[in-house]
Amino acid sequence: MSVYDDRPWLAHYGEHQPAELVPQFPHALAMFEATVRRDPGGDAIRYFDGRLSFAELAALSDAFAVGLLERGFTPGERVALYLQNVPQYVIGLLGTWKAGGIAVNVNPMNRERELELLLRDSGATVLLTLEGLHRDVAAAVVGDTAVRTVLTTSELEYQTRGDARVFAGVERTGAADGAVDLAELLAAHRGQAPPPVSFTPGDTAVLTYTSGTTGPPKGAMNTHGNIVFNSQCYRHLCELGPDDVVLGVAPVFHITGLIGHVTVALLLGAPLVLTYRFEPSLVVDVIRAERPTFTVGAITVFIALLNAPNADRAAFASLRKIWSGGAPIPRSTIAAFEELTGTYIHNIYGLTETTSPSHGVPAHARAPVDEHSGAVSIGVPVSGTVARIVGDDGTELSPGEIGEVVISGPQVVEGYWNKPDETARAIPGGALHTGDVGYMDAEGWFYLVDRKKDQINASGYKVWPREVEDVLYEHPAVREAAVVGVPDDYRGETIKAFVSLRSGERVTEEELIAFARQRLAAYKIPRRVEFLDEIPKTVSGKLLRRELRERHATG
Structure with a gap:
């Protein structure tokens, strides 16, 4: 019998988790629609001094979808979101789904070559971007792609504070020739609703491109079912509810920001606090003002906050639910952050291909530390997920033996966009071979050693x-x-x-x-x-x- 059959990590979780995580919604848009019905007047997005309620977000995303459809957009087409952490990202994401489309996440740090590669690979027909990014980057490349419609917007929209720490030098310019101003499009179609759409859990919702640390970026096809499942995993693992306030420190175009910030907030009906870009002293001030309760981000975020000149215990008083993933967490940093703030940083682990978490440290647990290497455990598999450690020959290894982490579960993508060979190599039979090396201890806690190639x-x-x-x-x-x-x-x-x-x-x-x-x-x-x-x-x-x-x- 496999050493994994007894699922020893369930002792850390509670025996009834898998049943509780049976997907409640057929697609990701349904999570948002249920929240709008339940709490239309609640804050959906807080952006400096700006506020958007769930009803307002619904109206704006309806108008976005109608505007796309009137410009010839058809279900299944792709909309590239080339944006920072701004409300327009959420409007565009929901509006794309309402038009029957697939969103394509694009890193706003990408330059011409990188942007053109992603636009060509995805076949996106619509690009939503910031005015400055269009002027400095996108205008030079969209003509050589399938993009028919360019929508531009300003990071200064939806707020009036204009904090110089992130907005210095930014001015509204309006849409350039050949582009459509997003604000004008939304105003033109305000009050209109698109025809209803019907997605299955297996339909692709978002193309999220891998970071390219091992080769050219690949578009992971995150499905509606993947997103619904892992949004619920965050809710359960982190013990989140509608009274929580989500602080968006991770980039929303990244899988952590998409699921751990945007879609979990849509599911919960919790406010999502956005700050355009991550600037440590500004974020500390925003935490003081907005009193967020939950966030997830790379450990580098918390190192930066720890060293911000205005950081003190009082500033972080509300932020009691913190998880970190994407990079190893030094235990010295966990200790230093807890000493300053009083809050313990929980580990979480996942990949683009697992639609964010596959493992995590439950809310009321502390990660054990390997006594030999000092590595902090990445946690236990989230509910409904099977994680195995396999040797070079593919055989399953016993607790304590080091091998590759292989993950199966409802959050694993079906493959990469238009790359069947890459899919077969990385996700044979639906099991993701992560390339991460680690082991499981006798109690079911998982530890990472490193990447194979490093x-x-x-x-x-x-x-x-x-x-x-x-x-x-x-x-x-x-x-x-x-x-x-x-x-x-x-x-x-x-x-x-x-x-x-x-x-x-x-x-x-x-x-x-x-x-x-x-x-x-x-x-x-x-x-x-x-x-x-x-x-x-x-x-x-x-x-x-x-x-x-x-x-x-x-x-």
Whole structure:
């Protein structure tokens, strides 16, 4: 019998979770429609001093859908959302669904080449973007794609505060030639409703592109069923309800922001607090003002908040439900954040292909820490999910044995957009092979070791970067650390650390190496340390070790 058949993690969860998570809605739009009926006057979005109720959000997204349909949009077509964390993202997402379409999430940091690649790959016929992004990026590439309609909007809409920390230099310009102003389109169709749509759980709702850390981005087909299931997983794992207030610190175009902020708020009927971009001191002020209760984001977000000049315990008094995913959590950071705020950071784990969480630490639990490596557990599988550890030959491994994490469950996507070969390779038989290496302990808690491709081979010794990074994080001067293997004539590979320091702190390369020498075996000690202002990361907080290796190679 498989060691996983007894599901030991259910002891941490409660025995009746899977039944409670039977999908209540046939598609993601139905979650929102139920909330509008239940609480039409409640705040749906808080954007600085602006407010949109659920009824207003319903009217605006209706108008968006009607405007698309009048311009020849047909069900199944794609709408690219090239936006920051602004209310227009939610309007566009819901409006796309109401028109029978598929939303395409686009990173607003993408430049011409990257944007054109995603527009071409998705075949998007509509682009909704900010005026500045259209002027500086999109205008140069949309003519060579399938895009027929360009809608532009301003980040200054839906608020009047205009905080200089994020809006400095931003001005409303209106739609450029060839584009349609979103505000004008919504006003023209206000009060109109599109014809009803009917989705199945298996219909694609959003194309969310992978971060491209292992190759060209691929469009994961997150279905309506995936979104409904994992929105409910967040609700249950994090013990959320309509009285909660969701703080949107993760980018909404990323799977964590989409599910952990936008769709869970639509499901709960909870206000979603958006701040355009993440600026630590501004976010601290917003937390003071809006009193959010829940958020989820990369650990780099909480490191930044911890070091914000206006951060103190009083500011974080309301924020009692915090989860972090996307990158390893150093236990020293968890401890420092709890010391400042009084709130424990729970771990959560998932991928674009699992539509956000596959594992998490339940609300009233604390993650165990591996006594040998110091790794903090990523949690237990969320309800209805089977996670296995497999060896290189595909056989299932016993507790304590290290192998690849393989995930099956209602949140796993059916595949990648127009990439059947990539789908067959990564998700054979519906089981996602994550590329993450880890193990499960005897009580069902899961731990990550590292990515397969990031293992360092120094003089024949295998070194996982995570273990070295966790030690460096223990030094009081270190803000962030990333470790890679670099070529070495003698060892084949040797260990190099890239480090950014806390504000006002100083430490030398020799001092950090000596610090590591006291805590690690000789073959795990970094031989080189390079100091950077910022460690390169994806928007989800994953370390871009590839860029660090390239930086070393180019001197």
